[in-house]
Amino acid sequence: MRSGLRTRLQEALYGYLFTLPVIVGVLVFTIIPIFRTFYFSATDYNPLETQKNRMTVNIQDELLLNRDLDAQQITDIQSLAASFDMVSFLADDLLLELTDSQKKLIETHFNKTAFFTDLVQGKLNENRDLQSLIATYMGSHAKELFPAYRPIFTGIKNYYRMIGDQYFWISLWNAVQFALVVVTLQTILAILLAVAANSMTGGVQIFKIIYFIPSITSSSAISMIFLMIYFKTGLLNQLLGTFGFEPVDWLNNPATALPAVMAMNIWTTAGYFMITFLAGLKGIPAELYESAEIEGAPAGTVFWKITVPLLRPQVLYVIVMGTIGCLQVFDQIYYLIPNLRNRTIAYYIYHVGFKYGEMGYASAIAVVLFAIILAITMLQRRFIKESLV
Numbered sequence: 001m002r003s004g005l006r007t008r009l010q011e012a013l014y015g016y017l018f019t020l021p022v023i024v025g026v027l028v029f030t031i032i033p034i035f036r037t038f039y040f041s042a043t044d045y046n047p048l049e050t051q052k053n054r055m056t057v058n059i060q061d062e063l064l065l066n067r068d069l070d071a072q073q074i075t076d077i078q079s080l081a082a083s084f085d086m087v088s089f090l091a092d093d094l095l096l097e098l099t100d101s102q103k104k105l106i107e108t109h110f111n112k113t114a115f116f117t118d119l120v121q122g123k124l125n126e127n128r129d130l131q132s133l134i135a136t137y138m139g140s141h142a143k144e145l146f147p148a149y150r151p152i153f154t155g156i157k158n159y160y161r162m163i164g165d166q167y168f169w170i171s172l173w174n175a176v177q178f179a180l181v182v183v184t185l186q187t188i189l190a191i192l193l194a195v196a197a198n199s200m201t202g203g204v205q206i207f208k209i210i211y212f213i214p215s216i217t218s219s220s221a222i223s224m225i226f227l228m229i230y231f232k233t234g235l236l237n238q239l240l241g242t243f244g245f246e247p248v249d250w251l252n253n254p255a256t257a258l259p260a261v262m263a264m265n266i267w268t269t270a271g272y273f274m275i276t277f278l279a280g281l282k283g284i285p286a287e288l289y290e291s292a293e294i295e296g297a298p299a300g301t302v303f304w305k306i307t308v309p310l311l312r313p314q315v316l317y318v319i320v321m322g323t324i325g326c327l328q329v330f331d332q333i334y335y336l337i338p339n340l341r342n343r344t345i346a347y348y349i350y351h352v353g354f355k356y357g358e359m360g361y362a363s364a365i366a367v368v369l370f371a372i373i374l375a376i377t378m379l380q381r382r383f384i385k386e387s388l389v
Contacts, residue, residue, distance in 0.1 A: 194277035215272035
């Protein structure tokens with residue numbers, strides 16, 4: 001009895017040890033970031049503040065350049081320390097951004113005698129981080145001078161800000177439009193491709209490979225290909241030019257930029273969802289098609305009355321997964337669309353967080369997107385359960 005229990009415990013322990021890397025990876029790179037995003041969404045967190053006043057300087061060179069102070073010629077350290085304006089040197093010459101309280105701390109507690117002693121001894125003739133260098137001569141007041149950055153809690157201020165942010169609503173509407181058009185067309189195209197592949201007697205594997213390859217190709221690589229296609233002097237305009245059409249600036253024109261990326265996305269994803277529908281078609285009993293053939297039902301009737309209804313679980317799955325993917329589309333927008341008014345909400349999160357440094361506001365937008373995707377996922381679970389009943 002005990003040996004059996006010990007064996008089961010060992011098996012469980014080995015199982016957890018083997019899965020530990022995955023558990024740690026999910027915890028560190030998924031779960032913890034999600035909770036931190038919720039926290040930052042209620043703050044004014046700006047990661048650029050952590051790098052404020054971070055610079056590497058050679059103090060000896062700077063003093064010689066800006067104040068004409070040669071360390072080799074300094075003889076009276078005490079008088080120089082008494083007369084030297086350290087705040088002016090840091091703020092005006094080194095362009096260090098100091099608040100009034102920081103200036104007062106430096107004036108009161110900075111040990112200029114020790115500073116100039118080290119200068120004469122050649123200890124400052126090297127590149128060093130300016131903040132840590134100043135802190136060296138501040139004694140116990142170093143932490144007061146450059147306290148660790150802490151974002152300020154703002155509650156729902158970031159969420160309230162979204163209401164008046166026109167670019168948030170524009171990017172959200174662009175994402176909704178993108179999802180409506182792409183999901184509809186990619187679903188229809190994927191079903192047609194699956195039906196075509198299912199009815200073929202030869203060359204099925206080649207057919208599937210041709211349409212599936214775009215879905216496993218790097219999105220960045222595909223974006224670069226379509227960038228060359230959509231250029232004003234690109235392949236598409238050259239082709240249209242042979243029929244007498246004027247060249248169109250597909251990606252810079254607000255009327256055509258988003259539809260151009262939609263077309264690329266449909267071409268990229270239809271092959272992936274074709275495999276999903278093909279698996280569903282394999283599960284439809286052949287007897288149903290045989291009965292319809294005996295009854296003399298036309299192909300259109302068979303498609304709409306048998307094939308489509310029995311593919312309902314797959315259709316719901318493709319619609320939901322496609323919608324979630326479209327709401328999160330980023331790289332294609334990043335590479336192809338320069339106009340902010342045509343960009344989607346995922347790109348706007350990046351734009352606000354990494355270009356403006358407003359990570360708190362970007363986190364709030366990400367939370368809203370998370371809530372939308374969560375709601376769609378819950379609807380998926382409900383409708384798929386109903387379709388299986």
